[in-house]
Amino acid sequence: MTSYRVPAASDPARPAADRPLTIVVDGEPVAGTAGQTIAGVLLGAGRREWRTTAAGGAPRGVFCGIGVCFDCLVEVNGLRDVRACLRRAQDGDVVTRQGGTR
Amino acid sequence: MRDVVVVGAGPAGLAAARAAASAGALVTLLDAADGLGGQYWRHLPAERPAGREGLLHHKWATFGELSDVLREHPAVTVLPSAQVWSLERHDGGIRLNILVGEPDGAGRQALVLEPDALVLATGAHDRTLPFPGWQLPGVYSAGAAQALAKGERVAVGRRVVVAGAGPFLLPVASSLLQTGATVVGVHEAGRIGSLARGWLNRPWELAGAAGKAGELAGYVGDLLRHRVRWRPGEAVVAAHGDGQVDAVTVARLDERWAPVAGTERRVEADAVCVSHGFTPRLELAIAAGCDLSSSRFVLVDDTQATSVRGVWAAGEITGIGGADAALAEGTVAGTAAAGGNAGTGTARAALRARSRARGFAARIEAAHGIRPGWTGWLRDDTVVCRCEETTYGRVREVVELTGSHEARSVKLTSRAGLGPCQARMCGRTLQELLDGPGARGRAAGGVEGGPAPTVDRRPFVVPVRLGELAALPATSTSRTATSRTASALPTASFPSASQPGGDRT
Numbered sequence: 045m046t047s048y049r050v051p052a053a054s055d056p057a058r059p060a061a062d063r064p065l066t067i068v069v070d071g072e073p074v075a076g077t078a079g080q081t082i083a084g085v086l087l088g089a090g091r092r093e094w095r096t097t098a099a100g101g102a103p104r105g106v107f108c109g110i111g112v113c114f115d116c117l118v119e120v121n122g123l124r125d126v127r128a129c130l131r132r133a134q135d136g137d138v139v140t141r142q143g144g145t146r
Numbered sequence: 147m148r149d150v151v152v153v154g155a156g157p158a159g160l161a162a163a164r165a166a167a168s169a170g171a172l173v174t175l176l177d178a179a180d181g182l183g184g185q186y187w188r189h190l191p192a193e194r195p196a197g198r199e200g201l202l203h204h205k206w207a208t209f210g211e212l213s214d215v216l217r218e219h220p221a222v223t224v225l226p227s228a229q230v231w232s233l234e235r236h237d238g239g240i241r242l243n244i245l246v247g248e249p250d251g252a253g254r255q256a257l258v259l260e261p262d263a264l265v266l267a268t269g270a271h272d273r274t275l276p277f278p279g280w281q282l283p284g285v286y287s288a289g290a291a292q293a294l295a296k297g298e299r300v301a302v303g304r305r306v307v308v309a310g311a312g313p314f315l316l317p318v319a320s321s322l323l324q325t326g327a328t329v330v331g332v333h334e335a336g337r338i339g340s341l342a343r344g345w346l347n348r349p350w351e352l353a354g355a356a357g358k359a360g361e362l363a364g365y366v367g368d369l370l371r372h373r374v375r376w377r378p379g380e381a382v383v384a385a386h387g388d389g390q391v392d393a394v395t396v397a398r399l400d401e402r403w404a405p406v407a408g409t410e411r412r413v414e415a416d417a418v419c420v421s422h423g424f425t426p427r428l429e430l431a432i433a434a435g436c437d438l439s440s441s442r443f444v445l446v447d448d449t450q451a452t453s454v455r456g457v458w459a460a461g462e463i464t465g466i467g468g469a470d471a472a473l474a475e476g477t478v479a480g481t482a483a484a485g486g487n488a489g490t491g492t493a494r495a496a497l498r499a500r501s502r503a504r505g506f507a508a509r510i511e512a513a514h515g516i517r518p519g520w521t522g523w524l525r526d527d528t529v530v531c532r533c534e535e536t537t538y539g540r541v542r543e544v545v546e547l548t549g550s551h552e553a554r555s556v557k558l559t560s561r562a563g564l565g566p567c568q569a570r571m572c573g574r575t576l577q578e579l580l581d582g583p584g585a586r587g588r589a590a591g592g593v594e595g596g597p598a599p600t601v602d603r604r605p606f607v608v609p610v611r612l613g614e615l616a617a618l619p620a621t622s623t624s625r626t627a628t629s630r631t632a633s634a635l636p637t638a639s640f641p642s643a644s645q646p647g648g649d650r651t
Binding site: 048054056057078088092104106113115123125132 | 178179180185190191192193194195196197198199201202248249250251252271272281282283284285286287289290291293294297298299300301302303304324325326389390416417532533534535565566567570571609
């Protein structure tokens with residue numbers, strides 16, 4: 045486990061209690077809390093990579109975190125090329141790995 | 147009554163919208179994000195209210211006050227999740243083409259605004275110079291680490307290295323510490339000599355910018371409390387790992403930022419956050435025809451007016467000056483855009499604050515500005531363009547084969563800069579590699595008041611799905627949707643996208 049979400053109970057910023065949601069990533073359930081982006085849910089669960097590049101077949105995840113670099117693209121509910129760092133996760137979202145951006 | 151549209155809801159845009167409304171204008175404030183505050187005040191969403199969120203921010207009370215005023219002001223329409231995807235000029239006016247809805251959604255609502263006056267407050271994003279391994283998952287821009295910490299309460303790693311250049315590295319390290327992560331070190335490329343020349347030159351001028359100095363002192367205090375080492379004259383020159391980062395190489399740099407042979411050391415880390423400065427988001431300013439400075443910021447006069455009639459600019463797109471400068475510039479710009487007198491009242495005080503804050507941008511450049519020796523840490527297999535995976539070796543090969551140093555032709559042959567980010571990550575780097583050290587902007591523009599360099603031109607501000615483009619109403623029918631009717635527009639409430647999407651442009 046590398047990246048993680050700060051547990052609400054020990055967070056000095058005192059966020060409200062979690063409102064759990066689950067998204068399905070390449071067939072596996074991943075737990076998050078309402079209001080997180082898809083990238084936030086994935087990183088919060090310790091997943092750092094979720095895309096494979098078209099040319100080199102290399103793994104990618106978040107780089108810029110603010111919607112500028114397009115490294116974090118995923119397919120969400122059948123729609124390709126969604127920036128995971130911007131899209132808020134909805135309970136039940138089906139997220140699929142993209143093999144490239146073209 | 148004048149219609150004023152403000153694009154960008156960070157410190158500059160928020161201040162501009164309030165000032166324009168106070169001066170009697172009808173104001174529409176747009177932001178592509180679904181909340182206010184921009185990157186500076188990136189915060190937890192409404193679904194996760196936090197009791198002590200102010201701990202994570204500087205000037206949080208100012209944000210609360212600005213957003214409260216704007217949400218309640220009868221002459222202000224706040225339109226979140228509104229992506230301006232292009233700007234056209236017509237009959238001496240400006241037309242903004244906007245899609246409102248979920249980011250990268252397929253069925254967003256089209257909106258066209260033709261304001262009397264436009265304030266651009268589009269901000270900046272991090273600039274990260276390439277280094278071997280920077281494409282590995284686990285390498286982040288410093289801004290990403292901060293956005294995830296403040297906006298998600300997510301730590302990008304447990305043992306984190308922060309590196310690059312500039313005062314921004316300090317709040318990033320503080321944000322990481324507040325997630326409970328261990329910051330292994332903060333490595334600043336600027337050496338003590340440049341830092342001293344930048345920050346200690348004419349120190350009496352800094353007295354007026356006490357707010358900024360106090361903010362920085364707070365971050366330094368955080369580092370000291372956590373015994374985090376801040377090391378000037380050092381850089382992360384490589385990231386290592388099999389598919390994900392597990393270590394980095396740190397090396398000492400000389401005055402030109404070239405790595406000093408024999409000083410490399412390996413540091414175990416599961417995340418590394420790197421930024422060497424900021425790139426202004428100039429797409430809309432360039433599409434509007436605004437003149438740029440030789441250092442490629444939007445040129446503005448004393449009232450923040452650009453060279454284009456009816457267009458004002460504020461914040462980081464006019465120079466990297468931080469939030470205090472952005473708030474002051476926004477107030478001046480908003481007042482002027484509304485037709486008010488920028489020489490009176492709050493705008494007058496803002497003008498004084500702006501001149502104090504402006505000195506900061508020059509100091510940051512002198513102390514932390516990118517030096518040409520950084521290319522010394524590149525290898526032939528180092529990825530330069532992250533989207534197309536074009537390597538440094540390939541770029542050099544194309545230059546040798548074609549004999550061309552023109553960014554445009556090298557891009558077309560090597561594919562560097564042609565991916566979905568539209569060269570936002572690599573464009574300036576590529577240009578500097580082609581121009582060679584010292585020749586700032588020779589090949590592709592960068593002339594005072596001249597046309598925008600090719601690498602900064604993006605007629606489509608973001609990729610738009612062909613399906614959404616095809617669904618746009620004819621321009622003549624949508625022209626009625628000016629900001630006068632904006633109050634009747636939907637705000638941020640959108641169903642989750644479930645339609646299969648078309649291809650991107």
